[in-house]
Amino acid sequence: xxxxxxxxxxxxxxxxxxxxxxxxxxxxxxxxxxxxxxxxxxxxxxxxxxxxxxxxxxxxxxxxxxxxxxxxxxxxxxxxxxxxxxxxxxxxxxxxxxxxxxxxxxxxxxxxxxxxxxxxxxxxxxxxxxxxxxxxxxxxxxxxxxxxxxxxxxxxxxxxxxxxxxxxxxxxxxxxxxxxxxxxxxxxxxxxxxxxxxxxxxxxxxxxxxxxxxxxxxxxxxxxxxxxxxxxxxxxxxxxxxxxxxxxxxxxxxxxxxxxxxxxxxxxxxxxxxxxxxxxxxxxxxxxxxxxxxxxxxxxxxxxxxxxxxxxxxxxxxxxxxxxxxxxxxxxxxxxxxxxxxxxxxxxxxxxxxxxxxxxxxxxxxxxxxxxxxxxxxxxxxxxxxx
Numbered sequence: 001x002x003x004x005x006x007x008x009x010x011x012x013x014x015x016x017x018x019x020x021x022x023x024x025x026x027x028x029x030x031x032x033x034x035x036x037x038x039x040x041x042x043x044x045x046x047x048x049x050x051x052x053x054x055x056x057x058x059x060x061x062x063x064x065x066x067x068x069x070x071x072x073x074x075x076x077x078x079x080x081x082x083x084x085x086x087x088x089x090x091x092x093x094x095x096x097x098x099x100x101x102x103x104x105x106x107x108x109x110x111x112x113x114x115x116x117x118x119x120x121x122x123x124x125x126x127x128x129x130x131x132x133x134x135x136x137x138x139x140x141x142x143x144x145x146x147x148x149x150x151x152x153x154x155x156x157x158x159x160x161x162x163x164x165x166x167x168x169x170x171x172x173x174x175x176x177x178x179x180x181x182x183x184x185x186x187x188x189x190x191x192x193x194x195x196x197x198x199x200x201x202x203x204x205x206x207x208x209x210x211x212x213x214x215x216x217x218x219x220x221x222x223x224x225x226x227x228x229x230x231x232x233x234x235x236x237x238x239x240x241x242x243x244x245x246x247x248x249x250x251x252x253x254x255x256x257x258x259x260x261x262x263x264x265x266x267x268x269x270x271x272x273x274x275x276x277x278x279x280x281x282x283x284x285x286x287x288x289x290x291x292x293x294x295x296x297x298x299x300x301x302x303x304x305x306x307x308x309x310x311x312x313x314x315x316x317x318x319x320x321x322x323x324x325x326x327x328x329x330x331x332x333x334x335x336x337x338x339x340x341x342x343x344x345x346x347x348x349x350x351x352x353x354x355x356x357x358x359x360x361x362x363x364x365x366x367x368x369x370x371x372x373x374x375x376x377x378x379x380x381x382x383x384x385x386x387x
Contacts, residue, residue: 107158129179285325
């Protein structure tokens with residue numbers, strides 16, 4: 001339930017048809033079309049019909065700003081991206097109201113409130129249900145305030161309070177639909193992607209089969225460490241066993257082997273799975289706090305897939321691979337991966353696209369900066385606090 005209100009549909013399902021940058025633009029076009037139709041249909045009833053057309057342009061600008069802010073290479077759609085859109089949106093509403101005051105257009109024909117609802121609905125796939133409500137509440141209040149002044153002294157069959165309710169109804173409907181949509185998509189997708197749940201046993205099985213038991217993966221460095229130490233220790237033990245006595249040189253060599261074994265085991269214990277990948281490739285890791293060990297299984301798998309893709313391709317400069325992990329705010333982990341890619345822009349995007357989308361479902365604020373030196377940045381959210 002918590003994920004349903006804290007995550008966006010785009011984070012849960014980045015490949016969905018509704019999570020592309022054209023979705024908010026399409027809704028803005030619909031808003032503009034209905035605005036143009038209503039403007040010309042009631043041309044003589046507006047006090048200033050030209051301002052209605054200006055408002056149409058402003059609503060289109062709000063849709064374009066939203067579409068640009070949610071492009072795949074950008075970080076999550078947040079307050080910094082939403083604020084300009086909301087400002088333009090409210091300015092368009094005010095311009096439309098200015099072109100309505102003094103006219104004879106009834107509140108049920110005021111198209112601008114429907115347009116505001118459509119633009120807000122364009123936010124739905126890219127923000128959480130909680131943030132959707134947070135953005136909508138002030139917009140609804142401001143809309144109610146504008147409608148209150150606009151229709152206070154109007155001659156209408158509707159009471160003044162009912163006119164305010166009518167004006168904000170399209171916004172409320174859009175917000176309720178968006179919140180329901182986002183929370184249901186995230187909830188259903190999270191269930192499908194939840195890898196932490198143990199598989200359900202077959203109904204005919206009386207006991208859980210062995211493969212369902214929890215398993216731990218051996219640290220990648222441990223096997224190589226023991227293999228190297230064993231290659232040194234085994235001949236020494238055989239020689240001592242064959243001789244039947246221990247010399248001073250044997251004691252000195254035994255102490256040296258013990259020290260070497262201890263150093264190897266300490267290094268292995270202080271290394272992360274990310275260090276193991278670095279040992280077999282040209283990847284440079286900066287993780288002094290060993291934050292890589294705090295990643296979940298899904299996050300490790302997604303990041304490992306991305307790293308393996310860039311390590312095993314010939315168009316990436318292996319000496320340029322660098323990944324840095326730093327502790328962020330509220331227990332989150334900030335991650336930055338940089339690499340040099342010798343490919344045109346379109347092919348650079350296609351190289352990382354499958355792994356980028358997989359990673360997007362498990363992390364937050366994923367973004368990348370294009371160029372010969374590509375920089376991929378994201379955050380690992382802090383684990384939820386047990387209640």
